[in-house]
Amino acid sequence: MSVLTAAPDSVVTRLRTAFTSGRTRPAAWRVQQLTALRALLDGHRAELADALHQDLGKSRTDAFAVEVDFVIREIDGLLGHLEAWMEPQSVAVSGCPAGSTAAVHNVPLGVVLVVAPWNYPVQLALLPLAGALAAGNAAVVKPSELAPASSALLARLLPLHLDAEAVAVVEGGPGTAQELLAQRFDHIFYTGSTAVGRVVMRAAAEHLTPVTLELGGKSPVFVDRDAPLAHTAKRLVRAKFTNAGQACVAPDYVLTDPATARALEPELVRALHRLYGPDPSTAPGYGRIVSTRHFDRLAGLLDAGRTVTGGTGDRDSRYLAPTVLAEVPADAPVMREEVFGPVLPITEVSGLDEAIGFINARERPLAVYAFTGNDETRRRLAAGTTSGAVVFGMPAVQVMAPELPFGGVGASGTGAYRGLHSLAAFSHRKPVLDVPFRSGPRR
Ligand code: NAD
Numbered sequence: 001m002s003v004l005t006a007a008p009d010s011v012v013t014r015l016r017t018a019f020t021s022g023r024t025r026p027a028a029w030r031v032q033q034l035t036a037l038r039a040l041l042d043g044h045r046a047e048l049a050d051a052l053h054q055d056l057g058k059s060r061t062d063a064f065a066v067e068v069d070f071v072i073r074e075i076d077g078l079l080g081h082l083e084a085w086m087e088p089q090s091v092a093v094s095g096c097p098a099g100s101t102a103a104v105h106n107v108p109l110g111v112v113l114v115v116a117p118w119n120y121p122v123q124l125a126l127l128p129l130a131g132a133l134a135a136g137n138a139a140v141v142k143p144s145e146l147a148p149a150s151s152a153l154l155a156r157l158l159p160l161h162l163d164a165e166a167v168a169v170v171e172g173g174p175g176t177a178q179e180l181l182a183q184r185f186d187h188i189f190y191t192g193s194t195a196v197g198r199v200v201m202r203a204a205a206e207h208l209t210p211v212t213l214e215l216g217g218k219s220p221v222f223v224d225r226d227a228p229l230a231h232t233a234k235r236l237v238r239a240k241f242t243n244a245g246q247a248c249v250a251p252d253y254v255l256t257d258p259a260t261a262r263a264l265e266p267e268l269v270r271a272l273h274r275l276y277g278p279d280p281s282t283a284p285g286y287g288r289i290v291s292t293r294h295f296d297r298l299a300g301l302l303d304a305g306r307t308v309t310g311g312t313g314d315r316d317s318r319y320l321a322p323t324v325l326a327e328v329p330a331d332a333p334v335m336r337e338e339v340f341g342p343v344l345p346i347t348e349v350s351g352l353d354e355a356i357g358f359i360n361a362r363e364r365p366l367a368v369y370a371f372t373g374n375d376e377t378r379r380r381l382a383a384g385t386t387s388g389a390v391v392f393g394m395p396a397v398q399v400m401a402p403e404l405p406f407g408g409v410g411a412s413g414t415g416a417y418r419g420l421h422s423l424a425a426f427s428h429r430k431p432v433l434d435v436p437f438r439s440g441p442r443r
Contacts, residue, residue, distance in 0.1 A: 223372075
């Protein structure tokens with residue numbers, strides 16, 4: 001049976017039958033699926049890299065490091081956690097008749113829907129899928145239509161390698177996503193924009209389906225007066241312009257005082273030159289904008305403040321030069337919407353107090369980043385702002401640590417995943433309580 005042509009309702013019915021049969025619950029099934037997913041990634045790495053290049057101009061190095069091998073590492077971590085996770089945890093209980101025993105069992109939720117975006121089309125479809133399978137669920141993956149080569153490849157490979165009764169890929173755009181969302185799922189894991197996150201949550205409410213929403217937003221970078229600017233620029237540029245800025249954890253804008261801004265500007269230009277050479281359009285590590293619609297959207301953000309570098313591009317090849325804009329007013333369009341592209345605006349503030357006020361006056365970001373040598377600044381930023389994560393010294397590195405829960409807060413998301421946190425996201429912690437017929441020693 002082809003999962004590619006099947007209607008969403010029949011796919012979900014098939015997966016529910018598989019889940020209800022109990023086949024996805026045993027440790028052996030979970031290990032087998034994770035191992036098969038690992039083998040798929042390892043065995044088809046060249047094809048996956050080609051598809052990623054076709055969709056996003058991704059270099060082979062990035063395709064392996066941040067997509068294929070990234071998911072392989074996650075799978076290895078999940079396999080390592082599985083046995084302990086599946087072991088019921090005994091809990092001593094009070095308030096129950098004497099002799100009562102209790103344990104918390106981590107049990108699968110059922111049939112999970114994973115809706116993925118285009119910017120890391122392999123990683124962001126398969127990381128949640130791996131978590132869902134590790135937790136013993138059946139799952140449907142809906143890759144992004146804006147990364148068509150990756151979507152088609154996943155749709156071809158997943159049913160070949162995984163248990164096709166319990167795992168399906170449904171390809172398509174927003175219409176297909178909405179048909180899927182009309183079905184009853186036991187969990188929906190959505191990665192994408194905040195606007196569509198609202199659509200997903202509304203649809204989920206119909207069935208009272210719990211959701212994990214991995215959304216976007218504007219993650220600020222505070223650069224303190226005492227930051228070592230050459231290092232700061234190097235790390236900032238790498239985090240911002242990888243994948244042509246199309247990363248949810250990319251720093252969105254810089255907040256700093258005017259003197260630091262002036263000193264930072266040439267360092268950013270130098271760091272860009274070192275990373276991509278004199279002509280980034282020919283640099284193998286520099287990506288392309290995913291679509292002309294997004295290219296046009298980004299082009300519309302360039303007219304703000306003073307252009308330090310970049311500001312040019314080629315619509316036909318969807319190349320947009322790495323761009324730094326200085327002295328950008330807080331009300332410029334580029335400061336009002338998530339950039340999600342290779343444009344770095346610098347907005348000036350008088351210092352830390354104003355930066356914290358600026359951040360807190362806006363939607364909660366996925367991350368607050370800062371470069372500072374001052375412990376008190378670190379403490380105040382961590383305690384005085386609300387965001388998915390706080391990272392000092394190296395923006396975007398938090399995605400590399402599966403020990404940390406990854407997720408947003410408020411408009412940047414709900415829930416978290418990765419490693420053990422994925423097992424928790426896709427499981428129900430079910431108390432199993434056993435009360436003896438008579439108090440006293442257990443039956
Ligand atoms: P998007 O919301 O346009 O699309 C994501 C998915 O939703 C796709 O599969 C798409 O088909 C589907 N979709 C689109 N419109 C829909 C609709 N009206 N109804 C139902 N489904 C619909 O997002 P995108 O442009 O692919 O991704 C970019 C956004 O995702 C950015 O905001 C970025 O910050 C965010 N993002 C977040 C994370 C994270 O982990 N927090 C990771 C990557 C991207």
